[in-house]
Amino acid sequence: MKHPVDVHVGKRIRHRRWMVGMTQQQLAEKVGIKFQQIQKYETGMNRVSASRLWDISEALEVPVAFFFDGVEVDTPEVVENGASVPADILADKEALELVRSYYSIPANQRRRLFELARVLSDVA
Incomplete structure (x- = not known):
């Protein structure tokens, strides 16, 4: 069973990778792993180790804490200006x-x- 934090971290990896215009293959090469492993991280199927998360944060040029931003948010939506x-x-x-x-x-x-x-x- 997927842990919600692993899923959240995986989503944050995917979104940051997408925002910088990097493919799974490119990220995998920078980190020194196969792109299939990136796929598993992004879906939350595999848990990212601390050292691997460090490598990913450097490759995506964000602090490690970026991947945990919003992890405590349980609400599906926020009402802003109606x-x-x-x-x-x-x-x-x-x-x-x-x-x-x-x-x-x-x-x-x-x-x-x-x-x-x-x-x-x-x-x-």
Whole structure:
């Protein structure tokens, strides 16, 4: 049976890998393991050892604590400004893709887009 913390850590590995645009194969090569092992970590089927998590954190350029952020959250969603937002927004692939696209926009245009989104959300 999968432990909820192992599943959470695996999701955080997958989301960070996806955010930096790295494949399972690329991460596996940086860590020195087979990509199938990365698959097992990401699904929570295999528990990540402390030393392996350290290697993964270095490869993905985040502190080890990143993988445990939000682990205590039990609520399925949070209500913010009258809108339901998933508690684990990183679980939504569309949201991740939106964030990646947003940060690929030049800073001055990104700020204008942010202001437009803020205005539109206030109207809704």
